[in-house]
Amino acid sequence: MEPSGYSINHRLPGPVMSDDLIRLYAAILERQGMDPSSSRTARLFAAGPKKIAKKVGEEAVEVALDAMNDDRQGVVNESADLLYNLSVLWAAMGITPDDVFAEIRRRETLYGIAEKLPKMTTAEGGGK
Ligand SMILES: N=c1c2ncn([C@@H]3O[C@H](COP(=O)(O)OP(=O)(O)OP(=O)(O)O)[C@@H](O)[C@H]3O)c2ncn1[C@@H]1O[C@H](COP(=O)(O)O)[C@@H](O)[C@H]1O
Incomplete structure (x- = not known):
């Protein structure tokens, strides 16, 4: 069953998921080059792409583990962490x-x- 009426022809009248992701990405970009002590994101950028890639891997594994435990809310929470860390990785790589x-x-x-x-x-x- 498709959650909340989603379908292949889905077009939302209001804000869509990509808007949220773009706002998150913009907030992340603002932290690039900032003092690492000023924010988690600035610290991640300072740690470099390898550290960020490791975080992406960890969060992806956490999503998978929660899914295997049928922990729906866990998958939602870890997916949000994954998208955040993935967005930081994109920014660090100029994507x-x-x-x-x-x-x-x-x-x-x-x-x-x-x-x-x-x-x-x-x-x-x-x-x-
Ligand atoms: N969307 C997020 C976001 N999602 C997840 N996280 C953080 O990432 C953590 C998830 O990683 P972990 O599970 O590894 O948590 P942890 O064990 O505390 O992490 P580490 O100490 O190991 O790094 C969460 O606990 C959050 O603190 C986020 N931190 C920031 N944002 C957004 O990013 C933007 C910049 O945030 P700041 O850098 O905090 O200014 C803002 O728009 C924020 O809303």
């Missing part, structure tokens, strides 16, 4: 959320075309 969204859209188009291809071949090629 923007738009880069990722563009890749998602590219795949949507690609898979959309791929899904239609066999049907088109069957319809147009008479089942050859």
